[in-house]
Amino acid sequence: MNLPRVAVICDLPEENWHSMDLVAEMLLKHLRAEHAESVSAEGIRPHLKRRLGFWPRPSAVAHNADRLFNRFWDYPRLLRRERERFDLFHLVDHSYAQLVRELPAERTIVTCHDLDTFRCVLEPEREPRGRWFVAMTERILDGLRRAARVTCDSVATRDELLKFELVPASRAVVIPNGVHPSCSPEPEAAADAEAVRLLGDESDAVVDLLHVGSTIPRKRLDVLLRVFAEVQKEFKGARLLRVGGAFTDEQSKLAERLGLSQAILVLPQLSRPVLAAVYRRAALVLQPSEREGFGLPVVEALACGAPVVASDLDVLREVGGEAAVYCPVADISAWSEALSALLHERRDEPERWEARRRAGLTQA
Template identity: 50%
Template sequence: MQLMAALRVAVVADLLEERWPSMDLMAEMLMAHAGTNGSVVSANLLRPTFRTRTPGLLRGGAAGTPPTFERIAQRFWSYPRWIRQQPSADVYHIVDHSYAHLSHDLPAERVVVTCHDTDAFRTLISPAERESTLPHWLVRRVLSGLRAAGAVVCVSEVTRRELVGRDLVRMDRTRVVPIGVHPACSPATDHTADRSAATLTGDTGATDLLHVGSTIPRKRIDVLLETVARLAHTRPDVRLWRVGGAFTSAQATLARDLGIEHRITVMPFVSRPVLAALYRRAALVLLPSDREGFGLPVIEAMACGTPIVCSDLPVLREVGGTAAAYCAPGDPTAWAHRVATLLDERDSRADAWAARRSAGVAHSAAFSWKHYASAMESVYQEIAGVAVR
C-alpha cells in the first residue's frame, strides 16, 4: 500500500436546484468534517451550476425545482461533461446513488457511491411501478455506474440487503456506514432559530404534529392526512406542519375533502437550525412511509427531544431501536389511535413522557457525522490503496 501525505477527496454533490435536502446535508457534513478525525484528508466539493438550456420550460418546475426534462439534461448531459473537466482527485465520493452514472466519467475504481435506498431502481425491480421519472435506459445507466464503482456504501443494513438481494450490487462491493444528525438538532434552546420557527407556525397552543420529507408516493401523505382527520374528532386543537415541499394536487384535494385544510401549515424549505426548532416545538413527529432507506427524521426528532411515531419497517427498527414508537404502515385508524395514546401520555404522565424524550436523545447520540466521516475516510484509503501519514 502506497504511503502519501494527504488524500485528495472530491465530494460529488447533487445539483442544488434539485432540492434534495438530505443529499445536500451529506455533502455539507463531509466537507465540514473532512480531516478532523486525526487523518489528513483534503476535500473538494464538486457541484456545477445549473444552467438551463430551455428557459421557458423552467416555468413548469414545481416548488422551485426544474421540470423533468431539464433535470435529466443537467444530470446526464451537462454534469458529466463538466466533471470530466475538473482537476483530478485520489477518490471521488458521489453522495447520491441516483447520480452514480457519473462513475462512467471518472476513474470508476476510485469512486465511492453512497446508496440511500433502492428507489432509483424501482422500475427495474418492479416494472409495474411507475414512480421513476427516468426512462429505463437511463435507470440502467445509473445502475451500471453503481456497479462500476470501487465501493458502494449503504446508509443501513436493510438497504444493503435489498441491494444485494435484488442482484443490483455484489456483497463484496458494499459497506454500511450510518449517517448522522446535524449539530443543530438538540433539545437546547436556539433563540434565533426558535423565533424564526414561531414566525412560521404561530403560537396558538395547539397540538402540533410534524412531518418532514418529500411528498413522493412512498411517503404515504394520504395516511398522514387521514390520521390527522381522525384525530381531529377527539382533539379539535390538532394541527399538522409539513416541511419538505408543497402537496401534490391529489394530496391537496384529499386534505380539502377531509376538511382539514385549515389545520395544515405547509412550510418552505428551511435552514437546519430552523428545522431543529420546528422539531422542538412539535408535540410528535410522524413518519408513515411505506419504504425508507434510513429515515433521517427518526434520529433528528429524537436528538431534538421530540418523540416520533414511524411505520413498523425493518429499516426504521434498525435506526429507531426501542426509542421510537411504531405503527402498522398504511392504516390511518391504527395511526390515529397510536398518536392519541402518546398525546395522552404527554398530557397526563409527565414522568413517562420525560423518560421517552430522554431515551430518544440518548439513542440519537450514536449517530454522528463525525463518526460517519471517520468511517468514510477508512473507505477512501481502502479504495485509493494508500495509507495516509
C-alpha cells in the first residue's frame, strides 16, 4: 500500500532562521514518529546556490542578491520538478509563500507565524518600502492567498490574517507551536556542563537575565538594554545573556553609552539541549518585543522553569497565560519596577518564587 506523500518545504539552511528550522525539524519528527502508518514525510531543503557570494570580496548586498535568486528562481524550479512526486506540500515559513505559485495550491499548506513580512503592503504607512520590494512582497502574499489552508501559530495571528481579509476564515486554522523535548526543568549533565563552561559556575552574586531572539527592530533590544541599565543600578551583579546573534552596530553603541558592555555576554549558536540549560540558569527571561507571531522563547523558558517578563501583547498573553508577568511595550519604568520586584521575590521569598516556577511549568 502506497502512503500519501507529504513534502515539508523548509527554509534555505544558509538563511540561518533557526526558529523556522526548528519548526520544520519538529514537524518532520512528529510526522515520522506519530503518523508513520498514515503518511510518508520528506523534507525539501536545498542549499543556497552562491553566485555573487563567490566574488573576491563578498558583501551583505551580494549575499542578499543570492538569497533573492534562490528564493525566486532556483527553489521554484526545483519544486516544479517535485509537483507530481508528493500528494501534499507544507511550507513552514510564510515568507516563502511565493513557492505556492509553483505547486498545486489545492494541495498546499502554509504556516503563517506573523504578518510582518507583508507589512509594507498591508500597512505601507507603518513600513514604507521601495517599489521593487513591495512588488516582491505582493508576489509572496499572492502565494499565501492561494494556499488551501493557512495554519497560524496563535489566535492573534489568525485574527490579524482575517482582519486584512487575506484568506477566508474557513481556510485559516490555529495550531500552536510545541516546545522541543529538551525544554525541561530537569538537569541534563552534558548540557549543564557546557552551560557552566559558557557562563561560569552558578553564584548568588550573579543574576542572569536572558534574552533569546534576533536583533531585528521589532524585538526592541533598545528597550532591553535600557531596562537592563536600570536593573544594574540596584543589582550590581546582574548580567545580560543574549542568544540569537551579535548586536547590531547601533545596539552595540547603545550598550557602550549605557556602560553595559562588560555586563553583557553574547553567546554563540547553541544546541537545543544547551539552550535549555541556559534557560534553567536564568533568573528571568525577557521578551520586550513590540510585535510577535508566537513568542516561542516565552513557552520554552516556562517549560524550563524560568520565570518570564514579556511585553503586554495579546499573542504573548496567549502563550504565557497567568504564569508570565507583562509590561507595556517600551515602558522602561514599568519594566524596571517589575524586574526589581521579581528579583527581590527570588531573593527574599523562596516559596513564592517556587510557586511562580511551578505555574510556568503548568502553563507550558
